[in-house]
Amino acid sequence: MSDALRRRAVLALPYLWLLLFFLVPFLIVLKISLSESAVGVPPYTPLVQHGEGGWSLHASLDNYRFLLGDKLYIVAYLNALKFAAVSTIFCLLLGYPMAYGIVRAPRRARGLLLLLVILPFWTSFLIRVYAWIGLLKGNGLFNNFLLALGLIHEPLPLLNNAFSVYLGIVYSYLPFMVLPLFAALERLDLTLLEAAADLGCRPWQAFLRVTLPLSLPGIAAGSLLVFIPAVGEFVIPDLLGGPDTLMIGKVLWDDFFTNRDWPIASSVAIAMLVLLLIPMGLVRRLLQGESA
Amino acid sequence: MTTANTASPYLSLQHVVKRYAPGAAAAVDGVSLDVAEGEFFALLGPSGCGKTTLLRLLAGFEQPEEGRILIDGTDMAGVPPYARPVNMMFQSYALFPHMTAAQNVGFGLRQDGVPRREIASRVAAMLDLVKLGRLAERKPHQLSGGERQRVALARALVKEPKLLLLDEPLAALDRKLREETRFELVQIQRRVGITFLMVTHDQEEAMSMASRMAVMSRGRIVQLGTPEVVYESPANRFVADFIGAVNLLTGRVAGADGSRLLIESAETGGRFAVDHAALAPGSEVTVALRPEKLRLDGAGPNRLDGCLRAIAYRGEASTYEIELATGKTLRATLSNTARGRAPHAVGETVALSWEPASGVVLTS
Numbered sequence: 224m225s226d227a228l229r230r231r232a233v234l235a236l237p238y239l240w241l242l243l244f245f246l247v248p249f250l251i252v253l254k255i256s257l258s259e260s261a262v263g264v265p266p267y268t269p270l271v272q273h274g275e276g277g278w279s280l281h282a283s284l285d286n287y288r289f290l291l292g293d294k295l296y297i298v299a300y301l302n303a304l305k306f307a308a309v310s311t312i313f314c315l316l317l318g319y320p321m322a323y324g325i326v327r328a329p330r331r332a333r334g335l336l337l338l339l340v341i342l343p344f345w346t347s348f349l350i351r352v353y354a355w356i357g358l359l360k361g362n363g364l365f366n367n368f369l370l371a372l373g374l375i376h377e378p379l380p381l382l383n384n385a386f387s388v389y390l391g392i393v394y395s396y397l398p399f400m401v402l403p404l405f406a407a408l409e410r411l412d413l414t415l416l417e418a419a420a421d422l423g424c425r426p427w428q429a430f431l432r433v434t435l436p437l438s439l440p441g442i443a444a445g446s447l448l449v450f451i452p453a454v455g456e457f458v459i460p461d462l463l464g465g466p467d468t469l470m471i472g473k474v475l476w477d478d479f480f481t482n483r484d485w486p487i488a489s490s491v492a493i494a495m496l497v498l499l500l501i502p503m504g505l506v507r508r509l510l511q512g513e514s515a
Numbered sequence: 516m517t518t519a520n521t522a523s524p525y526l527s528l529q530h531v532v533k534r535y536a537p538g539a540a541a542a543v544d545g546v547s548l549d550v551a552e553g554e555f556f557a558l559l560g561p562s563g564c565g566k567t568t569l570l571r572l573l574a575g576f577e578q579p580e581e582g583r584i585l586i587d588g589t590d591m592a593g594v595p596p597y598a599r600p601v602n603m604m605f606q607s608y609a610l611f612p613h614m615t616a617a618q619n620v621g622f623g624l625r626q627d628g629v630p631r632r633e634i635a636s637r638v639a640a641m642l643d644l645v646k647l648g649r650l651a652e653r654k655p656h657q658l659s660g661g662e663r664q665r666v667a668l669a670r671a672l673v674k675e676p677k678l679l680l681l682d683e684p685l686a687a688l689d690r691k692l693r694e695e696t697r698f699e700l701v702q703i704q705r706r707v708g709i710t711f712l713m714v715t716h717d718q719e720e721a722m723s724m725a726s727r728m729a730v731m732s733r734g735r736i737v738q739l740g741t742p743e744v745v746y747e748s749p750a751n752r753f754v755a756d757f758i759g760a761v762n763l764l765t766g767r768v769a770g771a772d773g774s775r776l777l778i779e780s781a782e783t784g785g786r787f788a789v790d791h792a793a794l795a796p797g798s799e800v801t802v803a804l805r806p807e808k809l810r811l812d813g814a815g816p817n818r819l820d821g822c823l824r825a826i827a828y829r830g831e832a833s834t835y836e837i838e839l840a841t842g843k844t845l846r847a848t849l850s851n852t853a854r855g856r857a858p859h860a861v862g863e864t865v866a867l868s869w870e871p872a873s874g875v876v877l878t879s
Contacts, residue, residue: 417576418609420596422623422674428597432622436613 249496256489257282267485286490296474296491300498303470306385306460307453310392311400314449315442317393318400322441325401326408340401352391352462359387359463383465391459396452400445407441408434443506451499471495524549524585525710526573526678531582533568542568543579544734550727555704555711557725559718561757565734566714570680573712574603587677602676606683608667610655616666617642617651623674641669644703661692668700672707681713685720697724718758722746730754746805751879755803760834762804762845763877768794775871778802782843787817789874801877806834808873809847811859813866821845823863833857837867 258267258281272279290296325336343351358364359381366378381387411434419429457472464470471491478488526549533543543565550556558566571577573584575596584591586600602623610619621638629637642648645665655663664687671679684700685693701724704711715721721728722742730738730745730753738750749755752763764787766780771793777786778800789802821837824844832850839845845867851857859865 412607412609414605414607414609415611417574417596418603418605418611419622420576421574421601421603422670423597423626425595425597428626432626433611437611 252489252492255485256286256493257284258486259283259285260484260486265485266483286486287494289487290490290494295469296471299469299471299474300495302468303454303456303472306388306392306468306470307450307456310389310396310453311446311450313389313393314397314400315446318397318404318445319438319442321397322401322404322408325405326411337405340398343398348395349458352395352458355387355391355394355463356382359390382463383468385468387463387465388460388468388470391463392453392456395459396449399448399452403444403448404438404441407438407444411437440510443510447503447506450502454499455495525552525554525587526550526712527583527585528569529583529585531569531572531579531584533565533572533577533579541565541734543572545582546731546734546736547582548729548736548739550710550712552710553708555701555724555726556713557721557728558712558714558731559721559728559758560716560731562716564731566716566731567682568734569731570603570682570712570714573678574601574680575599600677601680602671602674602678603680604667604671604682604684606686608655608663608687610663610666610670612655615652615654616647616658616662619655619666620669620673622670627674637673638669641673644672644706645669660687660689661696664688664696668703672703672709675707676709678710678712681711683715684713686715686717693720700724722758730757732757748875749803749877752801752803752877755875755877760806760846760848762806762809764802764804764843764874766800766802768796768798768800770796776800776876782841783819783839784841785819787819787874788871789876790872791874791876794876794878798878803875803877804845804869804873806846806848807832807850809845809867809869811835811847811849811865811867813868815868815870817869817871819845819867820864821867823859823861823865826857826859826861828857835859835865837865 254270255267258270260266261268268281270280270282272281321340325333325340328336356363360366361378361382363381365381366375369375370378415433415437416426416429419433420426424432455472455475456470457476460468460470460473461476464473475488475491475495478484478491482488528546528548531543531546532541534541546565546569558569560566568577572579573586573591575591575594575598578592591599611622614622617638620641621634624634624637639648639651642651645668647662647665647669650658650662653662655666658666664684668684671681681700685696688696697720700711713721713725722745725742727739727741728745729736732753738745738754745754746758749758749761755761755763764778764780764782766778766782768776769779769786770777772788774790774792775788776791776794777788779786780802787802794800819839821839823835824838825836827834827836828851830851832848834846834848837845837847847867849858
């Protein structure tokens with residue numbers, strides 16, 4: 224095998240992977256979203272049918288029209304966007320000082336601090352979210368503690384509301400914000416801050432004019448890593464949420480497994496994917512403008 | 516040690532001491548120095564001699580443990596870097612990568628709240644001064660090393676500081692560009708009239724650019740003066756050895772003849788004369804002789820025969836390595852004034868000679 228061929232073969236592997244495990248499933252979901260629900264196995268009508276007049280195509284956008292017509296889906300989608308966006312902002316506000324502190328920490332402490340950020344991953348995500356129920360519920364750890372101190376006389380409503388969903392998302396996704404920010408801030412040349420000071424910047428001005436713009440790629444990467452999975456989040460609103468925290472991921476789950484309406488569920492999945500491309504495209508353009 | 520002869524020095528360091536850790540050796544150990552307004556001053560020394568620390572003390576990035584720093588009569592103690600009338604050109608240039616050349620140059624002016632229009636005209640004028648007008652909209656990564664160096668200079672100059680600090684300004688340039696830039700920096704300094712204080716480890720750079728220089732070693736200034744004085748009359752062995760090439764001959768004073776000393780040296784296997792004030796007979800001395808002060812024509816009161824061991828041809832001059840009968844090796848540099856073949860060949864016996872005025876007696 225020649226070198227060029229071998230190189231192409233190496234490159235082909237990841238493409239093959241993406242093709243098999245991303246593009247093909249995507250096309251299957253797309254196909255299902257264009258069909259109609261049916262009783263049977265599989266629970267949807269075939270896209271191409273062989274009838275009296277030969278082969279015929281039965282594709283319709285009815286499912287998408289249904290999504291647009293039903294307020295539930297729009298509300299759930301907007302809700303998901305809101306939860307994801309607000310959580311992303313909280314992750315950024317919490318994660319930036321954390322990443323900054325780790326970068327500025329003495330070299331020996333740095334590894335340990337990073338380890339602490341990654342440590343939660345050693346426990347299953349599901350179990351960690353369950354653990355929050357025990358902490359937040361009416362007779363949970365926090366409420367009992369506050370009651371015992373006499374600070375409150377009735378348990379606080381900490382669970383099954385917007386608060387617990389925000390808490391769950393921020394808690395779960397914070398490491399995805401901290402790590403890219405750490406990477407971006409670590410590359411920052413400290414001489415640049417001295418140069419800014421030399422040219423008249425107080426420390427906070429140097430932060431705004433030098434550190435912040437130079438860490439923008441990290442902010443963008445971290446925000447995407449939090450925002451995108453948070454929009455489709457199902458476990459957290461399901462376990463920690465309540466009636467007023469309906470998110471699109473939960474709706475999708477219910478359509479698929481409770482209603483067994485695969486075509487509608489598939490069209491929800493496709494719509495979510497398409498709408499997520501918008502923020503990704505925006506960030507991409509922002510970053511390209513920055514590096515140009 | 517001499518100081519500037521102005522009535523009130525523009526920059527004055529008074530017994531400045533800086534230690535990086537308590538109990539550690541002082542990085543700057545009791546430095547006193549006066550620099551006059553408009554001077555191009557160079558701090559010269561090997562790495563680790565404290566010259567960069569001194570620069571950082573002036574910029575305000577470090578605070579001295581002892582001593583005072585006065586700029587134009589104002590004590591800089593406790594004044595943070597952003598409030599000092601000083602700007603620095605960093606060795607790495609430290610250009611902001613997310614800003615264009617023009618934005619980099621205008622950074623300090625914007626920080627000071629200078630009106631937009633004035634910023635634009637001052638930045639343009641400064642970029643013209645460093646001949647970068649046409650590259651104003653480029654970002655640092657689109658500029659060559661030499662162009663980046665000019666942006667860094669323009670950025671430090673545009674605020675018209677009372678004192679401009681230059682940390683190894685030419686170190687990152689290649690040789691040819693470095694030599695061109697030397698003259699240009701001096702010209703720019705004359706044109707803007709700002710006091711320059713440059714740190715360098717390159718003695719040629721310091722000598723060719725500075726009006727006065729201080730040679731530093733282990734946190735102290737060991738000699739201060741014009742490049743000519745430092746080169747021709749080094750204060751001690753360290754300076755003689757660090758600045759330029761030198762032949763060092765050790766011996767003891769054998770006698771005096773007016774303003775001339777006779778030195779008895781085992782290294783030359785005899786006596787030679789050197790111009791110097793009287794010293795007690797028998798005192799141990801070192802005599803420094805610059806290679807270019809030696810001749811190979813045998814004329815003069817000090818004459819030694821030796822064998823030519825090697826010739827280093829450098830184009831404009833050649834350095835000859837001559838081994839004396841005692842085994843001591845001396846170097847002589849002669850300019851190649853005549854075109855054609857070298858006047859001497861390796862293996863030849865040559866007669867070295869020099870004037871008594873050429874030697875410098877060093878006692879430390």
